[in-house]
Amino acid sequence: MARLCEGFTLCSLSSAAAVRGVEPAGLDRVVVTREDRTVTVYKVSDQKPVGSWTVKQTQKILCPAIYNSQTGEFVVVQDHKVLRIWKDEDVNLERTFKATLAGNIYQIHTLPDIEPLVLFERGSVRQLDALLSDPQQELESVLSKDEVIRWSDILLEAGSPVVFFVTKKGGMYHLYAEKVSHNIRHKFKLDSKKNGCPLSFVLSVKQESIILLCLYSNGCIYKMPLSLNRNSSDQEQVLLQSLLLKLPSCEESLDHAAVLVLDETHIAVLGAPHSHQCTVKDSLSIWNTKFQTLQGWKEFPDGSYGQLWCYYGKLFVPHGKVLTVIPFTCETSSLAAVLGKLKQPDTAVKAISNVVSWNRMLHDEQSAELEQTLSLTPAEREPTRNLRSRKGQFVSPPSQPISLEQFLSVIQTSAKEEVDEQLKILLRNLQESNAQLIISQIATILVSRCKTQVKFYPQKALMNIVKTQMLSYSLCPDLMEVALQEADYSLLQLCLQQFPDIPEAVTCACLKLFLSANDSDLENIPVDLGSVASYIELDQNLSKAQEKMEIVENGFSPLLLEEDSCDGKQTHDPLQTNVKPTCPVSLKRAALLNEILLSSYSESFLLPFLKDLSVPQVMVSIFFKVCNTL
DSSP: OEEEOOOEEEEEOOTTOOEEEEEEOSTTEEEEEETTSEEEEEETTTTEEEEEEEOOTTOOBOSOOEEETTTTEEEEEETTTEEEEEOTTOOOGGGSEEEEOSSOEEEEEOOTTSOOEEEETTSOEEEHHHHHHOTTOOOOOOSOTTOEEEEEEEEEETTEEEEEEEEEETTEEEEEEEETTTTEEEEEEEOOTTTOOEEEEEEEEETTEEEEEEEETTSEEEEEEEOOOOSOOSSOEEOOOEEEEEOSSOSSOOSSOEEEEOSSSEEEEESSOSSTTOOOSOEEEEEETTTTEEEEEEEOTTOBOSOOEEETTEEEEEETTEEEEEEEEEOOOOHHHHHTOOSSTTSSOOOOOOOOOTTHHHHGGGGHHHHHHHHSOHHHHSOOSOEEOTTSOEEOOOOOOOOHHHHHHHHHHSOHHHHHHHHHHHHHTOOSTTHHHHHHHHHHHHHHHHHHOTTOOOHHHHHHHHHTTOOOTTTOTHHHHHHHHHTOHHHHHHHHHHOSOOOHHHHHHHHHHHHHOOHHHHTTSOOOOGGGHHHHHHHHHHHHHHHHHHOOBTTBOHHHHHHTOSSSOOOOOGGGTTOOOOOSSOHHHHHHHHHHHHSOOOHHHHHHHHTTSOHHHHHHHHHHHHHHHO
């Protein structure tokens, strides 16, 4: 089966800033081009921009910017013919490299370790470096009059890049495939009279064969095998179509939709209803094309734009006023899995890529015991035979683990004590292949129940989930929100230690809670004091010094007498040398505030939220920061 995981917002969009394109920009980074003249690079794992550039108000960006992995440069097209090339450290686009070409550009395509290819509006294709060496070189016109390009893409065929593009003239559609290195161009005709208007195209490679998928306005997805073995490009071929999938509830013509290939048997469809009962037309769905079954879906009541991209095992979907990232997983396709009769339905899921946390290096000792438990085999964890106690009584065998489906049902209705017990059993028998997916699903269910049932708060279970180090903020954003509402200092401290992707707004909310906490509130709450070990040692030294000063003999202090002596030699307590100023908060509050200082955040994004702090909170924060740095 395939599953859509919990999504997260990469960035917000305004009505005048629709997404023109999303392209990969190295490991865990994407470059987002908007229609408001802006190009922004985001780090996907923490949803933070790492660079942004804008052209002048009188200029336009007409195709998505790309990242050249060979040179580490970004390339964008400005005003049809102008190329702009820059690097991460460049600030002003007007001061970067500029080249004016002889023709209007439709799109720039790139693949890892491949020189970017430039596709012009009249159908000619050139390598980027060849254009930069001679920007005004003559360009041939491949397309006929009134023939315009509607879609284009690139892939490797036998190690050589091939540019594909679909054109429209009148009601006729044609596909062109150009092998740049061999200077060979193939032309194919698409038969679209029976199926309506083509809305989306996608290429896939299956067993070294290139297949073109096309989603039509009537809800039918057709596949068309492409043959590029001919050396001659003079003869036009008609593409043979075969129905791959018929989407439900598509009596009305689709306006905007998109299709993507996820693996050999799964596709993602955006902008079409996923079932006959669906009332929301704009939804994202995953289909198993081998067994013609729906695997998962997500609805977008605020509307989508028929734009869909897939990188790093994640789907990028602009809808409403946000750009959302939705991780997904795909299993090996089998009939047993589709029918729900697979004996081990949780063993073939591809693992979601873990988010690296530098803070984990500081706090690995907390979860070492749990990791050791998870690494043991079931036979090593619990003996299955009856054990005899010293008094000769039989000890009952440990509880047998229940299935994942049974556990998910238990945590939706059972008391928190039962949830804690069953979670411990599940964690001991958790498989590594899909552990992160299961952990995030459990956390989402528990947090959702906490928000609907006010009296339900399984603090111990949530702590154990976070201690697995398989959860991040983006996988369950509501977890810290619930912890803030419950003023759960222990859980918030653990989240700050383990989560590398906490937004600045949530970090500041934790700061406000820690600053407003009373020492009496923290007295009986377990807090990890590992980050304030130096304060503990200092506090003990100061206490000893104070006790020493309080010792008097016959109503006077020998130390004071020595200070008043006239021999000029004054004795000073060595403990008073280079002593840090007294910390303005208790040790437990200091430990909590230290987690804020150690967490990952951007000062520029944190500053707007710090303005809401009260004056006393600001003074305490400044004094604590000063004491922490001396």
